[in-house]
Amino acid sequence: MIGVSGIATEALKGVNATMERVMTMIFAPRRTADTSAWAPPETGYTNNECQMIKLELPGARLGEIELAIDQDTLSVSGTCRAGRFLRCLPLSYRAPLEQIQLTMRDGQLWIRVPNPQYGFSTTVTRA
Numbered sequence: 519m520i521g522v523s524g525i526a527t528e529a530l531k532g533v534n535a536t537m538e539r540v541m542t543m544i545f546a547p548r549r550t551a552d553t554s555a556w557a558p559p560e561t562g563y564t565n566n567e568c569q570m571i572k573l574e575l576p577g578a579r580l581g582e583i584e585l586a587i588d589q590d591t592l593s594v595s596g597t598c599r600a601g602r603f604l605r606c607l608p609l610s611y612r613a614p615l616e617q618i619q620l621t622m623r624d625g626q627l628w629i630r631v632p633n634p635q636y637g638f639s640t641t642v643t644r645a
Contacts, residue, residue, distance in 0.1 A: 555595070555604035562607075569610055569631040575603065576625035583627065587615050594629065 562571040571592075575583075577599030586593040590612065595604040611634045619630040 555602045556600060557605045558603050560605060560607065564610055568633055571607055571629040573605060573627040574625065575627045578627065580620060580622040583620060585615060585618060
């Protein structure tokens with residue numbers, strides 16, 4: 519029979535296991551469906567002119583980064599110091615691939631996707 523302190527210990531073990539899973543999900547390098555590639559950290563924002571996305575890619579070279587658009591998803595792939603990467607990013611709207619601008623600064627890839635009000639296609643609706 520488990521005493522009161524045994525029940526508390528079992529409850530703490532459950533909390534500890536949950537915290538470890540959460541911390542791993544937050545801080546572990548994310549893998550994509552392509553198990554040989556990892557998904558670099560990403561941040562972004564949208565303003566009146568464009569959607570800006572920043573990927574942390576130390577050691578990557580701008581000329582070796584590949585872009586592809588499939589409906590409302592922008593795929594960014596290539597290699598950097600951490601190895602092969604692939605990041606699939608949801609777009610708020612569609613823009614022609616040739617209108618997307620890339621800039622590399624201090625190991626950060628900045629992706630600029632112009633807003634549709636500047637003559638690009640319609641808004642993407644998400645279910």
